[in-house]
Amino acid sequence: MAAPLLVIGLDGATLDLVRPWAAEGRLPVLRGLMQRGTWGRLRSTVPPATFPAWTSLVTGVNPGRHGIFDFSARVPGTYRVRFVNGSHRRAPALWTRFSAAGRRVAVLTVPATYPPEPVAGVMVSGFDSPLATAIDGSFVHPRALYGEIQGLVGRLPFADFQEVDTGPGWHADALARLLDGIERRTTLARTLLVRERWDAFMVVFGESDTVAHHFWRFHDRRSPRHAPGPFGDAVRHVYEALDAAIGTLLAAAPPDATVAVVSDHGSGGAGDRVVHLNRRLAECGLLAFTRRTPAARLAGAARGIALRALPHRWLGGLVRRLPAAASRLESAHRLGGIDWRRTTAYSEELDYHPSVWLNLRGREPEGTVDAADYHTVRDDVARGLLEWRDDAGRGVVRRVWRREELYRGPFVASAPDLLVELARTDGYTASCLRSGGPGPALRRLAPHEYGSGKGSGMNGSHRRHGLVVLAGRDVRAAGEIPAVEILDVVPTLLALGGLAVPEELDGRPIEVALQASVPLVADPVPAPATPPIDYGAAEERDVRARLTALGYLEPGA
Structure with missing residues (x-):
């Protein structure tokens, strides 16, 4: 019988930091996994952007096949863009394959997974636009789980603060919120882990990406933008908190679980x-x-006002409820x-x-x-x-x-x-x-x-090389290996989870990490046939007046 899978995603995590900090003993859990398993660099998509990278990682196929290239996509016949979500993905994901095989899965906050899929288990979607900051009930399957989440951790944030104005006091608040977000997500994941023996459990933490974007210049003394001060250890503190979170999840998982720690891309200065x-x-x-038209100038100003003035908890919901208006504003801002x-x-x-x-x-x-x-x-x-x-x-x-x-x-x-x-x-x-x-x-x-x-x-900023760490009963203790492709993650996890590895995937199992060779078979799971999720007029009306008043939507749009 295959061992259960525990897949932990660390968005933007880089071996450039993990390797030295693990060697120094600052990341003892990751160090232990690396010592008893296989690890190395994970070569991401081009560009190494969040939505196409995570979607490629969980499907094993390239963006030309799954259809997700960015947070947004061009509207045919126009210069406009529209925001995309997980329903636009045209290839089965890891959890889709486990569910189709009758296996139980739990999927927590993986990017580009809104709206949640009716998996055989539970799913809490990841952020579905660059403005999303926390889940609401529409992110959860089954929806009844949302009430339990509220009672357990309250808000389950992504980056629960605005990231446009970074003036005095911003960094102290941001760091506290990042550490709090790790704790909340860990609490939820641990609670679900001990509830039943899942065949596959996946959770993604985004804090490693956010801290790199905003705190790298404090950490890196060679940076042309370096600023000494109290936040020099902020990046390390977040990585240490994530290492502790991994330890908590390992303790809650079945002792025979196969563990994979992965990132969608790396980070640098x-x-x-x-x-x-x-x-x-x-x-x-x-x-x-x-000449910059008044409408184009207004679009840029309105977008900035909205990002600064709107209560940040509203932004992701407004993008979901008014995608056409949000896309018009984003398009005018980009191409005016x-x-x-x-x-x-x-x-x-x-x-x-x-x-x-x-x-x-x-x-x-x-x-x-x-x-x-x-x-x-x-x-x-x-x-x-x-x-x-x-x-x-x-x-x-x-x-x-x-x-x-x-x-x-x-x-x-x-x-x-x-x-x-x-x-x-x-x-x-x-x-x-x-x-x-x-x-x-x-x-x-x-x-x-x-x-x-x-x-x-x-x-x-993002770097193309993320990381992969594998450990468990069926994983060789191969130590560091040459860089592998992000497309190779799903074939490897399917093999470790005892499922068929389709020959149609673009990726291949990481053979050096596996105890046994893996045969490839015809794909038993079809590509999604359901159309992308559209938004109804009723969802738009309840926030139209609010958006207009705040300058995010032009009157009469």
Whole structure:
């Protein structure tokens, strides 16, 4: 009989920190797992962004097959975006496969899993938009469990505070809330773990990602943005709290459980260089700006007001209830001020997801590029980015991928035409920020910007390599292994859980970690056939007036 699985996700956790702190004895639980199991770097998706990375990890297929490329997706025939959620995933996940096999599962706060699926067990969804801060009853299956969660831990937060303004007092409050969030999630997970013998139990902690984004410059004395002060150990304190949480969950799990600790990507420092991709495209004659219209200026201001003024607990619910309005505002904020009739290529300028779209005739409403010229123009755009140099003659862009170089499957056309990896300077990433109009394509942050929050260049950024640690009865004590792919996690967990490993998956079992070889079989679980979840008019009406009053939604929208 297969041992039960305990899968613990640490969003953004990096071996660059775990390895030395484990060796120093600061992370004793992780150190013990590493000593008796197999561990190494986990190579994430490109880009290493939360939604596509976690979705790839739990499905074993690339974004071209599961369809999740970002928090948002383009609305066909428009320049607008819409927020996506777990119902847009087009491939079965780990828990789907266990449920289909008649196994019992518990799934807690895995990103991109809203709305919850009717699994054979319980599911508490993860955040479904970048604005979600805590669960409500709609996140829970069965819904009756929500009342018990409220009684047990009260609010179950993600990042239960605004991350835009990071002024005086913000960091002390944020650190306290991160540590409190770890404690609440651990309490819930432990309570459910001891309730029954689950065949597969998965929980994801997001605090390791949030602390890296906002506290890296305090931790890293080499950072160009380094700031000495009382928060120099904040990142380590969060990692230590997570290590203790893993210990609590191990103690609650069956003694024969197989344990996997995984992260969707790693983390590192952001430097003081800012890149504006649309300004670079304008320098190359590929994009033209128009005068910033009052509506576009209002969109940016309204978005900022909403992020600052709205009680933060409302934001995720409003995105879920008014997705069309939220997507219109987000779209205007990202792409306002572009003269489409004179534009060949453009970027949404997402800091965590640098990419470029062609203004393609027949796809974009004011497209200028003929389909016959697609490949030639795309190559010209890539060349213009790769030829970009700073004042010291260093390349600004390390690599440009055509989307078909990264992705395979029926949803490749939903990806940006070009994916961009910015070059690091002395090991630190640049921040990709919104142009907002003409100006220098490359600049340095001013000192007062070093501690900026979301949307203005946070001081910690994603890295492609996360981590994987495996331990248990059926896991070899192989120690450190070469880097493996994020797509290899699910095939390995299926093998350890005694389920069939489909040959159709993009990933393969990590053979060096397994005691026995694993045969591959035809996939017994079909892809989801149900359409994505739509939002009804009744859900919108109850918050429309509130949004309008707060400037998040234009009157009459």
